[in-house]
Amino acid sequence: MLQPNIEVCFSPHSYPLFRGQGQVVVVVDVLRATSAICAGIANGVNSIMPVETIDEAKSYSEKGFVVAGERNGEVLDGFELGNSPYSFMDPKLIGKNIALTTTNGTKAIKSAYQAENIIIGAFVNLGSVIEHLLNQKKNVLVLCAGWKDKFNLEDTLFAGALAIELLRSGLFVTSCDSTRAAIVLYEHAKDNLENFLKDSSHRARLGKLNLEKDIEYCLSINKLNVLPILDKNGFIVKETQQNNVLL
Amino acid sequence: MLQPNIEVCFSPHSYPLFRGQGQVVVVVDVLRATSAICAGIANGVNSIMPVETIDEAKSYSEKGFVVAGERNGEVLDGFELGNSPYSFMDPKLIGKNIALTTTNGTKAIKSAYQAENIIIGAFVNLGSVIEHLLNQKKNVLVLCAGWKDKFNLEDTLFAGALAIELLRSGLFVTSCDSTRAAIVLYEHAKDNLENFLKDSSHRARLGKLNLEKDIEYCLSINKLNVLPILDKNGFIVKETQQNNVLL
Numbered sequence: 282m283l284q285p286n287i288e289v290c291f292s293p294h295s296y297p298l299f300r301g302q303g304q305v306v307v308v309v310d311v312l313r314a315t316s317a318i319c320a321g322i323a324n325g326v327n328s329i330m331p332v333e334t335i336d337e338a339k340s341y342s343e344k345g346f347v348v349a350g351e352r353n354g355e356v357l358d359g360f361e362l363g364n365s366p367y368s369f370m371d372p373k374l375i376g377k378n379i380a381l382t383t384t385n386g387t388k389a390i391k392s393a394y395q396a397e398n399i400i401i402g403a404f405v406n407l408g409s410v411i412e413h414l415l416n417q418k419k420n421v422l423v424l425c426a427g428w429k430d431k432f433n434l435e436d437t438l439f440a441g442a443l444a445i446e447l448l449r450s451g452l453f454v455t456s457c458d459s460t461r462a463a464i465v466l467y468e469h470a471k472d473n474l475e476n477f478l479k480d481s482s483h484r485a486r487l488g489k490l491n492l493e494k495d496i497e498y499c500l501s502i503n504k505l506n507v508l509p510i511l512d513k514n515g516f517i518v519k520e521t522q523q524n525n526v527l528l
Numbered sequence: 529m530l531q532p533n534i535e536v537c538f539s540p541h542s543y544p545l546f547r548g549q550g551q552v553v554v555v556v557d558v559l560r561a562t563s564a565i566c567a568g569i570a571n572g573v574n575s576i577m578p579v580e581t582i583d584e585a586k587s588y589s590e591k592g593f594v595v596a597g598e599r600n601g602e603v604l605d606g607f608e609l610g611n612s613p614y615s616f617m618d619p620k621l622i623g624k625n626i627a628l629t630t631t632n633g634t635k636a637i638k639s640a641y642q643a644e645n646i647i648i649g650a651f652v653n654l655g656s657v658i659e660h661l662l663n664q665k666k667n668v669l670v671l672c673a674g675w676k677d678k679f680n681l682e683d684t685l686f687a688g689a690l691a692i693e694l695l696r697s698g699l700f701v702t703s704c705d706s707t708r709a710a711i712v713l714y715e716h717a718k719d720n721l722e723n724f725l726k727d728s729s730h731r732a733r734l735g736k737l738n739l740e741k742d743i744e745y746c747l748s749i750n751k752l753n754v755l756p757i758l759d760k761n762g763f764i765v766k767e768t769q770q771n772n773v774l775l
Binding site for chain 1: 539680732
């Protein structure tokens with residue numbers, strides 16, 4: 282039997298080139314959408330519906346959803362939440378359903394929406410992602426949200442960290458140049474992710490918005506033991522035994 | 529006055545996201561199209577017309593062009609040349625016009641064909657590329673040919689080598705994450721490019737075709753003092769004073 286492989290796609294724009302049957306797509310938007318989703322699901326949020334447009338998000342408000350939205354790092358006018366992970370930890374959100382639209386992260390999730398298996402990855406739940414993928418033993422595609430369809434460093438670093446562990450297990454192989462690049466970048470940056478990213482384009486954008494605390498949280502590894510997955514109805518929910526059966 | 533910047537685009541697929549007025553586009557397909565173009569122009573080939581399809585290349589044969597073509601690393605049936613740099617050094621080609629179609633390189637050139645300034649880069653003419661760009665002082669976009677619209681390592685390493693020198697000059701700036709990634713990769717690999725690339729996907733493909741000598745040539749730096757540029761009629765020619773005026 283062929284060993285499962287791991288590939289890295291640097292932006293939603295390139296996803297059609299990497300799409301493959303049966304693969305598990307790990308969507309990552311480290312700063313900050315998928316970190317916030319992990320924080321929310323770990324907090325006890327019931328579900329998160331990723332939506333692409335602001336109007337679509339607003340329409341969920343009428344259905345009783347909490348509406349969360351951000352563009353270019355700032356909370357949208359009239360929205361209850363942006364995509365700060367800390368705002369997703371609010372106890373008031375326990376049991377609630379959220380509709381979320383962000384500049385890059387929700388776009389990445391939607392671009393892969395037809396995939397059979399979508400999970401949500403971030404540094405904060407890296408260990409849970411690894412554990413899930415080692416159990417599944419399926420081909421893995423790390424889909425980086427990037428920045429407006431371009432490559433970004435922080436999502437690539439996550440891809441590198443994940444690839445290193447999957448390859449180290451001996452269960453996975455790769456012949457993908459972008460995976461190799463991600464590994465070299467993570468090895469280079471791992472001792473001080475925050476320092477390495479201080480000149481990155483998106484980090485610089487967020488720095489201007491005084492989001493240092495968010496950034497520190499988003500770059501911390503294994504803070505949460507949670508695996509958000511997309512259920513068959515398109516909601517991001519906590520992985521449970523039942524979800525596994527559905528997959 | 530704003531300093532000119534440098535950006536790196538990892539594949540022709542993403543070029544529309546990076547296109548900018550007045551920028552100089554450096555097209556690179558290290559293994560092997562742009563290395564072969566440099567070898568040909570340095571050898572005294574009069575011009576090289578990049579064409580996308582095999583039929584288009586054949587139509588140039590009727591106009592007296594030497595026809596060169598490759599798909600997936602192998603010379604096309606009935607074509608006089610593939611894209612081995614050594615075949616472009618043949619003295620019989622001096623003064624000739626070549627029509628060239630390759631898997632990735634000519635596609636990359638064609639994708640940027642409407643740009644005002646297109647030059648051809650490879651490790652073999654890195655110094656000439658740097659000199660030209662330092663003189664031009666325009667925004668620079670390194671357009672990597674990649675592999676079938678995906679990221680590849682060897683073109684990215686070239687981009688890193690080039691970016692390091694432009695930034696070192698103090699004339700250029702960057703706020704582009706892919707440029708930073710390319711720099712880290714080149715710094716990591718520079719002491720032994722061939723060794724670093726031995727596991728790369730395209731390198732592996734070429735290895736199977738016994739192209740070790742070609743690869744060694746393509747990874748050697750500053751072998752040629754030549755700058756192929758696209759002229760106003762869409763031919764790749766040697767840069768001359770007149771060409772500079774046209775630019």
